Amino acid sequence: MDGIHDMGGMDGFGKVEPEPNEPPFHEPWEGRVMALERAMGYAGAWHIDHSRFARERLPPQVYLTSSYYQRWALAMETNVVERGLATAEELKSGRALAPGKTLPRKFTPALVRERLTRGSYFRQQQAPPRFEVGDRVHTRNIHPTTHTRLPRYARGKFGIVELCHGCHMFPDAVAINRGDDPQWLYTVVFEGRELWGPDADPTLKVSIDAFEPYLEPA
Amino acid sequence: MSEHDHDHHHDHDHSELSETQLRVRALETVLTKKGYVDPAALDEIVEAYETRIGPRNGAAVVAKAWCDPAFKRALLADASKAVATLGHVSRVGDHLVAVENTPKMHNMVVCTLCSCYPWEMLGLPPTWYKSAPYRSRAVKDPRGVLEDFGLSLAKDTKIRVWDSTAETRFIVLPMRPSGTENWSQERLAELVTRDSMIGTGLPRQPGAAI
Numbered sequence: 001m002d003g004i005h006d007m008g009g010m011d012g013f014g015k016v017e018p019e020p021n022e023p024p025f026h027e028p029w030e031g032r033v034m035a036l037e038r039a040m041g042y043a044g045a046w047h048i049d050h051s052r053f054a055r056e057r058l059p060p061q062v063y064l065t066s067s068y069y070q071r072w073a074l075a076m077e078t079n080v081v082e083r084g085l086a087t088a089e090e091l092k093s094g095r096a097l098a099p100g101k102t103l104p105r106k107f108t109p110a111l112v113r114e115r116l117t118r119g120s121y122f123r124q125q126q127a128p129p130r131f132e133v134g135d136r137v138h139t140r141n142i143h144p145t146t147h148t149r150l151p152r153y154a155r156g157k158f159g160i161v162e163l164c165h166g167c168h169m170f171p172d173a174v175a176i177n178r179g180d181d182p183q184w185l186y187t188v189v190f191e192g193r194e195l196w197g198p199d200a201d202p203t204l205k206v207s208i209d210a211f212e213p214y215l216e217p218a
Numbered sequence: 219m220s221e222h223d224h225d226h227h228h229d230h231d232h233s234e235l236s237e238t239q240l241r242v243r244a245l246e247t248v249l250t251k252k253g254y255v256d257p258a259a260l261d262e263i264v265e266a267y268e269t270r271i272g273p274r275n276g277a278a279v280v281a282k283a284w285c286d287p288a289f290k291r292a293l294l295a296d297a298s299k300a301v302a303t304l305g306h307v308s309r310v311g312d313h314l315v316a317v318e319n320t321p322k323m324h325n326m327v328v329c330t331l332c333s334c335y336p337w338e339m340l341g342l343p344p345t346w347y348k349s350a351p352y353r354s355r356a357v358k359d360p361r362g363v364l365e366d367f368g369l370s371l372a373k374d375t376k377i378r379v380w381d382s383t384a385e386t387r388f389i390v391l392p393m394r395p396s397g398t399e400n401w402s403q404e405r406l407a408e409l410v411t412r413d414s415m416i417g418t419g420l421p422r423q424p425g426a427a428i
Binding site for chain 2: 005006007008009010011013014015016017018019022023024025026027029031032033034035036038039040043045052055064068070073076077080085086090091092093094095096099100101103106107108109111112113116117118119120121122149150151153154163165168171185187189195196200201203204205206207208209210211
């Protein structure tokens, strides 16, 4: 979706302000939100792309005025309610009024040490790759109203395939419950001037990781 | 009262708590009562990211690459596989890519769409990495962003920005500082900063205060 989250190339946000000796969490609740998200993901309640899509759907004014973990918490509430794991009333009152659904797994303290590693996003290939390293490609000019990982600044641009990462689950499908829909994934590199016009930094190249459906031969 | 004392938190004086704290507590309480999460597992997850999973993991990998040319070649060829051979570093998953800085090429990593970051190597991303100023400008004006970090690159140094738009994760292999020829791997690792592995900084120079 053409949402506020898709920030690449926007002006006006000001300087980057690094914080010296920043702690992992500024407040204990931030750690709880991060851990809840990890635990619900492990449990199979939803996929990471559902989390991202729920954050993207926050109204722009809410997105911009909420802190990072506030956005996570708001999006988690959305997923909990949309997936029927609890009701809005329960979340509001802080009381469970009915038993939970059965989820595939549950993160236990013993498992945390073993399983904090990210899962694999590789999937079995469905067809041979359409592109090879070195191929010139054109990114599609698409504007789905649902989740996509093709940023606006890199749509309708010419680039070169630089790496092929194998077949991965396809976020655009996963986020709207259409299964893994495995697709080839490539690193595609663009000249700065292709993205930002003749005044762009001539020494700049930018790459994205692009799923095959984002690309056409050029 | 403990942060996780769920059964009794309704006795607490809510006036001291922000709306966000209350909402997060309600969320955790409901998800716990429903049987989806175990608060003790949440404690373990938080502890892991506060104590074990941080930039020291990535620094150990960088220092080894500086000392061991065969490991460096393996890292640049397939970082997931190379890192998996190091028992003392946390498991990294399947999709890590290492990119090398040279005098002619400076690499920088961003996630313009959200906050993708190599957690296993660098821990949780700092706030600035997840912020609108960094996400918006890194792909368009990386030299300007580097100036915000007090870093000025030579005009003819090429810049490559890696936007982490999928589940691949990128770590920058910075250049080894000169004057460190006979240093041990452990001592070298102390020079490797988090920002030098994102590409918004350089390693510490030998003799610089830590």
